[in-house]
Amino acid sequence: MGHQYLAIYWRDMLRFVRFRALLFSSLVQPALWMAFFGIAMTSSFDRLSSLAPVPEGAIAIPYLTFMAAGVMALTTLFTTLFGGMGLLFDKLWGLMREILASPAPRSHILFGISLSGITKSFIQVIIIMAFGLLLGVQFFVGKGPAAIALSVTGILLFVAVFAIGFLLLSSTIAITMESPESMQAVMTLLSLPLFFVSNALYPAESFPPFLQAATALNPLTYLVTGIRYFAIGPDFFALGHHYVYTATDVFSAFLALAFFAAVMFSLALRTINHAVVN
Amino acid sequence: MxxxxxxxxxxxxxxxxxxxxxxxxxxxxxxxxxxxxxxxxxxxxxxxxxxxxxxxxxxxxxxxxxxxxxxxxxxxxxxxxxxxxxxxxxxxxxxxxxxxxxxxxxxxxxxxxxxxxxxxxxxxxxxxxxxxxxxxxxxxxxxxxxxxxxxxxxxxxxxxxxxxxxxxxxxxxxxxxxxxxxxxxxxxxxxxxxxxxxxxxxxxxxxxxxxxxxxxxxxxxxxxDALGQDIISLETGDDVNAAELLRTLPEVKDVRPGMRGFSVTITGNGAACLPPVLERLKGAGISVAAVNVKRPTLDDVFVHFTGREIRG
CATH class of the missing domain: 3.40.50.300 (P-loop containing nucleotide triphosphate hydrolases)
Structure with a gap:
């Protein structure tokens, strides 16, 4: 395999770093979530959930810790959902022609975009983790450096495979769309149910059955599960719900995300292979 | 080659x-x-x-x-x-x-x-x-x-x-x-x-x-070269009759309407043909508003083959 995808990656990262506003907002935005939404909600949620009795043997965690994992997942979702936008601009401004007319296989466009999207998500997730720990989030409690490194690796693995799926979905939509406005509209429409019908900010276990079923179809749920498992642990109590994750739960969550990524890849590849320059 | x-x-x-x-x-x-x-x-x-x-x-x-x-x-x-x-x-x-x-x-x-x-x-x-x-x-x-x-x-x-x-x-x-x-x-x-x-x-x-x-x-x-030779462009008081009149001259190979007036393709030297052309028009009482003699350009080639100007 050639290395043309590295050219795509290099250019995308160059633009990311060059647009100061973009760089700044993508780094600060998740921190703001944590600082404002997190702290505000924590004070009221923790008051309410202190009413619920903590079962024997379960460790109650503050809401800030619970939602920090959710914010990491949501940030990854939003970043990757718009990660294909660059392709739409490339298409509209004619820049895509240079790439499509080159001998580089079209799959490399997807590889390059995925790689840069993953990089950006990693940077964001690490910032949220660091900022969260600064705010008093109880991640990696009782773990030594090696165990922490392992947990972070686990989190990043989940983020990466989730990011691939949504970056490729976003790329597919970008290649199909004709204007940034319509892409924006589709993305907003998509992001709302993904955002709310998930366990990112509150337990999905208290949803009515049909919403719970929808949650099971939402990739975000699996990402949140993975992050909480590695960051908080397999057994904790939050918002009146006792969470117990087995290794099988986590592994099947990972498989679900990998399946989603694989489906999105074949969809994106099909779309880009049929893309015609006008 | x-x-x-x-x-x-x-x-x-x-x-x-x-x-x-x-x-x-x-x-x-x-x-x-x-x-x-x-x-x-x-x-x-x-x-x-x-x-x-x-x-x-x-x-x-x-x-x-x-x-x-x-x-x-x-x-x-x-x-x-x-x-x-x-x-x-x-x-x-x-x-x-x-x-x-x-x-x-x-x-x-x-x-x-x-x-x-x-x-x-x-x-x-x-x-x-x-x-x-x-x-x-x-x-x-x-x-x-x-x-x-x-x-x-x-x-x-x-x-x-x-x-x-x-x-x-x-x-x-x-x-x-x-x-x-x-x-x-x-x-x-x-x-x-x-x-x-x-x-x-x-x-x-x-x-x-x-x-x-x-x-x-x-x-x-x-x-x-495929076009013939030089071209005389004319604008006259009566383009339709002038064009008909000039078509009968032996040096004239072709007459085509242009954007304004019409143009005459000449076999041979365009400048040398100008006096008899003007003479003929004057004899028929047709006033001449503008005359231009030129070597053919690719524009003329294009007009010749397509019947219209490229920028039209």
Whole structure:
């Protein structure tokens, strides 16, 4: 395999770093979530959930810790959902022609975009983790450096495979769309149910059955599960719900995300292979 | 004559109901500058898109640099350079980065790539702009950068789609100089343009395309010669009768209506024919408002073959 995808990656990262506003907002935005939404909600949620009795043997965690994992997942979702936008601009401004007319296989466009999207998500997730720990989030409690490194690796693995799926979905939509406005509209429409019908900010276990079923179809749920498992642990109590994750739960969550990524890849590849320059 | 580097036979292409290219055949020998001349919408861009593998071949066969466009698109892509009609530069990259990106896209090894970038920047005289963002370049500089990019990978054929569209006269001449220089160094050039002077000044051979069909081919001189000789343009008080009257003169080969007045194609020296022409009109009592004698240009060739002005 050639290395043309590295050219795509290099250019995308160059633009990311060059647009100061973009760089700044993508780094600060998740921190703001944590600082404002997190702290505000924590004070009221923790008051309410202190009413619920903590079962024997379960460790109650503050809401800030619970939602920090959710914010990491949501940030990854939003970043990757718009990660294909660059392709739409490339298409509209004619820049895509240079790439499509080159001998580089079209799959490399997807590889390059995925790689840069993953990089950006990693940077964001690490910032949220660091900022969260600064705010008093109880991640990696009782773990030594090696165990922490392992947990972070686990989190990043989940983020990466989730990011691939949504970056490729976003790329597919970008290649199909004709204007940034319509892409924006589709993305907003998509992001709302993904955002709310998930366990990112509150337990999905208290949803009515049909919403719970929808949650099971939402990739975000699996990402949140993975992050909480590695960051908080397999057994904790939050918002009146006792969470117990087995290794099988986590592994099947990972498989679900990998399946989603694989489906999105074949969809994106099909779309880009049929893309015609006008 | 050297072996053809582009061979097109029976190429046809349609977009839904619209026939864009209607069964054209031509070939371009290695080392030549070949121009595809025609008005907007004549099928030039469609042809160039098929030749550069951006559009699939629907009908006919196309060989570029010895490779079949339909069967071996990868090899074709490796052998060609393209300067697109519209600007295709990332405005937020520098001159150097544009070329670095392109070289990587074509898997050029680092050492060769870096050396070639320096060479190309020197060729198009952008040394001082090396680390300047594309958005701060003038239109002419951007075009030069695109030509440099097209040449990065040492293509056998360089495709130029309307290379001087929208450039000021000075930049146009500058771009022409590069095209000639590149061609002297052995690169075959395939050029589309709707500027007559561009085709006239650059090309070894020209094909005129209109409504998807090639209607005339040859060197600029051959095309002009095919027309007859000089042309007298006249505006008179009564164009219809004046045209009829002059048609009977033995030196007059053809009479055609023009944008204003009409034009008379003369076999022989146009200036020498002027007195008898004016005499004849005066005798018939037709007033003459304007007279112009000129050697035929490619514009006239185009009007002759298509019956209309190219910019119409």
């Amino acid at each position: 050297s072996a053809p580097v582009i061979e097109v036979s029976g190429l046809a292409h349609r977009f839904k109901e619209t026939v864009a290219v209607d069964g054209i055949s031509f070939s371009v020998p290695a080392g030549q500058i070949f121009s595809f001349l025609g008005p907007n919408g004549a099928g030039k861009s469609t042809t160039i898109n098929v030749l550069t593998t951006l559009l699939a071949v629907q009908q006919g066969s196309v060989k570029v640099a010895g490779f079949d466009v339909a069967e071996q698109p990868e090899e074709v892509r490796r052998s060609i350079g393209i300067v697109f009609q519209e600007e295709t530069l990332d405005r937020d990259l520098t001159v150097w980065e544009i070329l670095e990106f392109h070289g990587n896209l074509y898997s050029m090894p680092r050492g060769e790539r870096r050396a070639r970038i320096d060479e190309m920047i020197r060729l198009v005289e952008l040394e001082k702009k090396r680390d300047v963002l594309v958005k701060h370049l003038s239109g002419g500089m951007k075009r030069r950068l695109e030509i440099a990019r097209g040449l990065m990978t040492r293509p056998k054929v360089l495709f130029l789609d309307e290379p001087t569209l929208g450039l000021d006269p000075q930049s146009r001449i500058h771009v022409w100089d590069y095209i000639r220089q590149v061609n002297r160094e052995g690169t075959t050039i395939f050029l589309t343009t709707h500027y007559m002077d561009e085709a006239d000044s650059l090309s070894d051979r020209i094909s005129i395309i209109d409504h998807g069909k090639i209607i005339a081919s040859g060197t600029s001189r051959e095309l002009k």
